[in-house]
Amino acid sequence: MSNKKETRLTAKDKRMIRKERQKMTSIAWDAVQKANEIDNPLSKFPAFTKFTCKNNDSVILSSHLVTNLDKEILEQIFHLERTNMKKFYEECEWGWHEKKKRSEMFDERARYLIVKTVDNKLVAFSHYRFDLDFDIEVLYCYELQLSSEIRRQGLGKFMLQILELIAFSNRMKKVTLTVLKNNSAALEFFKTMNYKIDETSPVDSALDTYDYVIMSKINPRLNV
Incomplete structure (x- = not known):
C-alpha cells in the first residue's frame, strides 16, 4: 500500500487556475491587438529596407497590409507561391488547392514583407500575421518565398531576421512557422537559423503520420 498522499485540486484551486489562464490569454490578446494596430512595423527600422546580395545586386524591402496591395502585385505574389510550392503540396496529403490557398494568402489579416529589385521586379515575399497560437502571442510566418535567381544570396536569412525583429520588438513571444517535411531545403534553412521543433508540433505515431x-x-x- 502506498504511503504517498494524493494531491487533489479543490474547486477554489481550479477557479484560481482558470482565472490565471484567462488573465494570461487576455494579456496575450492585448499584445496581438496592439501589434495589429501598426500599419507598417518596418517603418521603425529604416536600415532594414535595403539589402545588398552577395552578388552585389541591391533589393528594396517593404511591409504592407494585404488590403493595401493592388491586384497586380497580389498576382505576382501568388505566381511565385505556385511556382515554388505547388509540387511540394501535390507530393503530400494536403494536395494543391488553389482556391483554398488564395483564400489563406489574401485573408484580410495577412501582412506581407515584399522584396523588389531596383527596377521594381518582385523577387521575394513573406506572408506573416500577428496572432494567438495556443493562447500565446506569436508572429506566424505563413510563407517565406524567394525566386530562384535570388536564392543563396543571403536574402532569406535577412528577411527572417526582419520578421524576428518585428515580432520581438512588438513583444511577441515566438516566431512560429509550418514546414512541409518533403521540403528538405527549407527544413535545413530554418534549422541553421536556430529554429526548433515547437511543442505544438504533432508527433507521428503508429496510427497517424503528419x-x-x-x-x-x-x-x-x-519567457513563454
Missing part, C-alpha cells in the same frame, strides 16, 4: 512540422524561435527577452 506531412509537416511546426518550428519556432522564442523571444529571448520574454
Whole structure:
C-alpha cells in the first residue's frame, strides 16, 4: 500500500487556475491587438529596407497590409507561391488547392514583407500575421518565398531576421512557422537559423503520420 498522499485540486484551486489562464490569454490578446494596430512595423527600422546580395545586386524591402496591395502585385505574389510550392503540396496529403490557398494568402489579416529589385521586379515575399497560437502571442510566418535567381544570396536569412525583429520588438513571444517535411531545403534553412521543433508540433505515431512540422524561435527577452 502506498504511503504517498494524493494531491487533489479543490474547486477554489481550479477557479484560481482558470482565472490565471484567462488573465494570461487576455494579456496575450492585448499584445496581438496592439501589434495589429501598426500599419507598417518596418517603418521603425529604416536600415532594414535595403539589402545588398552577395552578388552585389541591391533589393528594396517593404511591409504592407494585404488590403493595401493592388491586384497586380497580389498576382505576382501568388505566381511565385505556385511556382515554388505547388509540387511540394501535390507530393503530400494536403494536395494543391488553389482556391483554398488564395483564400489563406489574401485573408484580410495577412501582412506581407515584399522584396523588389531596383527596377521594381518582385523577387521575394513573406506572408506573416500577428496572432494567438495556443493562447500565446506569436508572429506566424505563413510563407517565406524567394525566386530562384535570388536564392543563396543571403536574402532569406535577412528577411527572417526582419520578421524576428518585428515580432520581438512588438513583444511577441515566438516566431512560429509550418514546414512541409518533403521540403528538405527549407527544413535545413530554418534549422541553421536556430529554429526548433515547437511543442505544438504533432508527433507521428503508429496510427497517424503528419506531412509537416511546426518550428519556432522564442523571444529571448520574454519567457513563454
